[in-house]
Amino acid sequence: xxxxxxxxxxxxxxxxxxxxxxxxxxxxxxxxxxxxxxxxxxxxxxxxxxxxxxxxxxxxxxxxxxxxxxxxxxxxxxxxxxxxxxxxxxxxxxxxxxxxxxxxxxxxxxxxxxxxxxxxxxxxxxxxxxxxxxxxxxxxxxxxxxxxxxxxxxxxxxxxxxxxxxxxxxxxxxxxxxxxxxxxxxxxxxxxxxxxxxxxxxxxxxxxxxxxxxxxxxxxxxxxxxxxxxxxxxxxxxxxxxxxxxxxxxxxxxxxx
Numbered sequence: 001x002x003x004x005x006x007x008x009x010x011x012x013x014x015x016x017x018x019x020x021x022x023x024x025x026x027x028x029x030x031x032x033x034x035x036x037x038x039x040x041x042x043x044x045x046x047x048x049x050x051x052x053x054x055x056x057x058x059x060x061x062x063x064x065x066x067x068x069x070x071x072x073x074x075x076x077x078x079x080x081x082x083x084x085x086x087x088x089x090x091x092x093x094x095x096x097x098x099x100x101x102x103x104x105x106x107x108x109x110x111x112x113x114x115x116x117x118x119x120x121x122x123x124x125x126x127x128x129x130x131x132x133x134x135x136x137x138x139x140x141x142x143x144x145x146x147x148x149x150x151x152x153x154x155x156x157x158x159x160x161x162x163x164x165x166x167x168x169x170x171x172x173x174x175x176x177x178x179x180x181x182x183x184x185x186x187x188x189x190x191x192x193x194x195x196x197x198x199x200x201x202x203x204x205x206x207x208x209x210x211x212x213x214x215x216x217x218x219x220x221x222x223x224x225x226x227x228x229x230x231x232x233x234x235x236x237x238x239x240x241x242x243x244x245x246x247x248x249x250x251x252x253x254x255x256x257x
Contacts, residue, residue: 002071003062005029008055008116010096014040022050022070023100025116026062030107031100034060035067049073053082053092053120064106079124090244091129094237095119095136101233102143112143118203130216131209133241135198137223144231146170150192150199155180163192165222167229191218213249 007026015021020039025031038044049056055077060070082088099116103109122132141148152159153174154166160174166181172192173180194211220242228234 001061002059003028004057004059005062006055006057006076007032008096008113008120009050009052010100011052012039012050020050021067024058025099025103025113026058027110027113028108029062030109031103031105032062032068033105034070036070046070046073049075051078051083053089053096054078055117055120077121077124079120082120082124082129087244087248088123088126088129090237090241091133092120092123094133094235094241095123097235097237098136098140101235102140115203122203122206126208128208130220131198131206131211132203134194134216134219134223135201135203135206137227138195138199141226141231146226146230148199148226150196153177162189165192167225170230185222187222188215188218190215191222194219195222213245217245 007024010023057074154169154171155177
């Protein structure tokens with residue numbers, strides 16, 4: 001039986017010679033894999049409704065096992081600004097992999113669906129995607145069973161500064177208990193301040209943030225360390241995102257016409 005449903009495209013992968021598999025985070029059925037016959041044809045009627053990181057209304061058959069199938073689609077939000085910016089698009093691709101990794105296939109989760117929708121909407125509005133990605137990384141940790149307290153000392157619950165982060169204690173240490181972990185990360189004050197701030201605000205409260213590249217890089221290094229060591233996950237899209245910024249940082253115009 002065909003059903004009408006809403007969804008956000010996570011990715012498209014070639015399948016056989018002319019077909020494709022499309023993973024969609026649907027609002028009503030969770031994440032599902034759809035078989036698209038003849039997708040490689042230039043004039044395929046569904047192609048414009050299967051662009052990764054875009055949101056659509058679909059009519060299709062959603063199966064509990066195996067592939068599902070689509071009959072028709074209508075675009076709700078193409079998120080054109082992020083699609084046109086390689087940096088925002090890379091942030092959105094990383095966000096989609098994080099979201100996909102943090103939910104079981106077929107699991108209906110309206111809260112998580114709307115979170116993904118809000119993240120893409122925010123990335124479509126901003127010029128700098130790094131605060132949005134950091135916000136998501138910090139706030140998704142609970143989905144992996146990690147309850148990190150970024151504000152209170154793991155030894156005494158206090159907030160005496162300067163504070164630092166301890167991988168061993170899985171949280172921050174205050175000025176009185178820094179010696180509890182001689183191998184703490186020794187983060188600069190701005191780095192911990194950014195992470196603490198992002199851990200306390202809602203996404204809609206996040207405006208254009210003026211933070212140095214060095215601070216962003218340090219924040220990202222902390223989050224990558226946490227995801228690798230505590231979650232056991234390192235996504236290819238994270239490596240691509242880092243490489244994109246490294247390339248942009250080192251590239252210098254030649255000045256030639």
